[in-house]
Amino acid sequence: MNTPANKPGLLLVNLGTPDAPHSGPVRRYLREFLSDPRVVDIHPVGRWMLLNLIILPTRPAKSAEAYRKVWMPEGSPLLVYSRALEVAVREKLGHEYDVALAMRYGSPSIPDTVAAMRARGVSDFTVLPLYPQEATSSSASSLARVYEVLSSGWDVPNVRAVPAFHGHPSFLDAFAQVARPVIAEARADHVLFSYHGVPERHVRKTDTSGQHCFASAGCCDALTDANRHCYRAQCFATTRGIVERLGLAQGGFSVSFQSRLGRTPWVKPYTDLVLPELAKQGVKRLAVMCPSFVADCLETLEEVGMRAREQFVEAGGESLTLVPSLNAHPAWVDAVVRMVRESDGAATAGASPWRQGAPTPSR
Numbered sequence: 001m002n003t004p005a006n007k008p009g010l011l012l013v014n015l016g017t018p019d020a021p022h023s024g025p026v027r028r029y030l031r032e033f034l035s036d037p038r039v040v041d042i043h044p045v046g047r048w049m050l051l052n053l054i055i056l057p058t059r060p061a062k063s064a065e066a067y068r069k070v071w072m073p074e075g076s077p078l079l080v081y082s083r084a085l086e087v088a089v090r091e092k093l094g095h096e097y098d099v100a101l102a103m104r105y106g107s108p109s110i111p112d113t114v115a116a117m118r119a120r121g122v123s124d125f126t127v128l129p130l131y132p133q134e135a136t137s138s139s140a141s142s143l144a145r146v147y148e149v150l151s152s153g154w155d156v157p158n159v160r161a162v163p164a165f166h167g168h169p170s171f172l173d174a175f176a177q178v179a180r181p182v183i184a185e186a187r188a189d190h191v192l193f194s195y196h197g198v199p200e201r202h203v204r205k206t207d208t209s210g211q212h213c214f215a216s217a218g219c220c221d222a223l224t225d226a227n228r229h230c231y232r233a234q235c236f237a238t239t240r241g242i243v244e245r246l247g248l249a250q251g252g253f254s255v256s257f258q259s260r261l262g263r264t265p266w267v268k269p270y271t272d273l274v275l276p277e278l279a280k281q282g283v284k285r286l287a288v289m290c291p292s293f294v295a296d297c298l299e300t301l302e303e304v305g306m307r308a309r310e311q312f313v314e315a316g317g318e319s320l321t322l323v324p325s326l327n328a329h330p331a332w333v334d335a336v337v338r339m340v341r342e343s344d345g346a347a348t349a350g351a352s353p354w355r356q357g358a359p360t361p362s363r
């Protein structure tokens with residue numbers, strides 16, 4: 001065992017993925033995911049009916065087919081790339097932290113991973129939810145589950161969470177570093193920033209003032225005290241940070257939200273409506289970045305890299321190039337190390353100036 005007792009733990013948490021690209025494992029995964037009241041936030045009876053009568057009879061087979069198109073010899077891309085990040089972070093921080101990866105849904109599960117860490121003597125935890133922007137259905141759900149598991153015994157360990165990093169300079173630098181050569185090689189004439197969508201209802205719930213989100217057309221254009229937990233505003237802040245680093249001109253980029261599910265309104269504009277609109281406006285070579293994910297997964301590789309590409313070309317575009325995610329890129333590994341050190345106070349005082357008193361951190 002290379003992990004002596006009493007090292008603090010660093011728990012990296014991502015969303016999760018099925019164990020295999022077949023209906024059975026996908027059904028198990030979707031059942032766990034969509035039973036979460038932070039994901040489908042409706043009355044439990046309505047959720048049960050939606051899940052068992054509408055989603056689970058048909059979606060697993062369709063999703064499994066999509067998963068098969070991107071499945072890697074080593075497994076699901078989300079897990080393969082998250083594991084690669086875990087290994088790379090352990091190489092850098094393993095002498096200080098017991099580093100482990102858990103998934104909110106599926107495996108490696110949060111309870112199993114935490115139990116193994118505790119068995120190795122970990123009694124202090126730093127948790128890094130691997131989502132740049134805060135959402136009820138991703139970071140909040142992951143943290144709530146970690147807290148629930150860690151507080152279930154008699155002795156409750158110390159826990160610290162690394163804050164959402166939507167405007168962290170090292171995260172933005174890493175994405176710009178990955179994107180720059182890809183955009184150049186594609187000779188892209190436009191860059192689309194496509195973020196995972198969430199229901200508008202979820203964003204409203206994080207608006208503690210009750211008066212900000214969706215109150216005006218530009219309510220997400222700046223990140224202020226009033227909307228600092230707004231997922232959509234955080235996505236715009238990430239976009240500004242990357243746009244500035246890439247030197248993109250106004251009009252040379254757009255923002256949209258993908259992967260919507262169900263009939264209720266999700267945050268807009270929708271990626272599948274923006275794509276034909278861009279083609280209609282004369283965009284020929286489109287590059288798409290997906291900075292709500294730090295690892296390539298079904299939503300980047302299949303939804304954007306395959307389906308969106310087809311849609312864009314059918315609408316008159318020439319090419320759509322997916323910018324790869326951060327995966328285990330060295331600049332991203334360094335960013336993770338920096339964010340962990342900052343949040344644990346190991347860095348010098350004032351190590352997170354982008355958070356302090358800056359209304360729009362990415363600017």
Ligand SMILES: C=CC1=C(C)c2cc3[nH]c(cc4nc(cc5[nH]c(cc1n2)c(C)c5CCC(=O)O)C(CCC(=O)O)=C4C)c(C)c3C=C
Nearest residue numbers: 015016017039063078135137138196198261292297298299
């Ligand atoms: C970026 C963070 C994510 C948020 C926020 C999020 C919200 C959200 N998602 C669904 C429904 C589905 N998402 C699915 C896949 C999926 N979602 C994320 C991340 C976020 N989701 C990732 C990383 C993935 C890919 C997982 C993988 O295995 O590669 C799926 C499953 C696939 C499918 O059947 O299409 C569903 C369903 C909702 C309803 C939601 C907010 C309420």
Ligand SMILES: [Fe+2]
Nearest residue numbers: 015196259299
């Ligand atoms: Fe999702």
Ligand SMILES: [Fe+2]
Nearest residue numbers: 213219220230
């Ligand atoms: Fe908002």
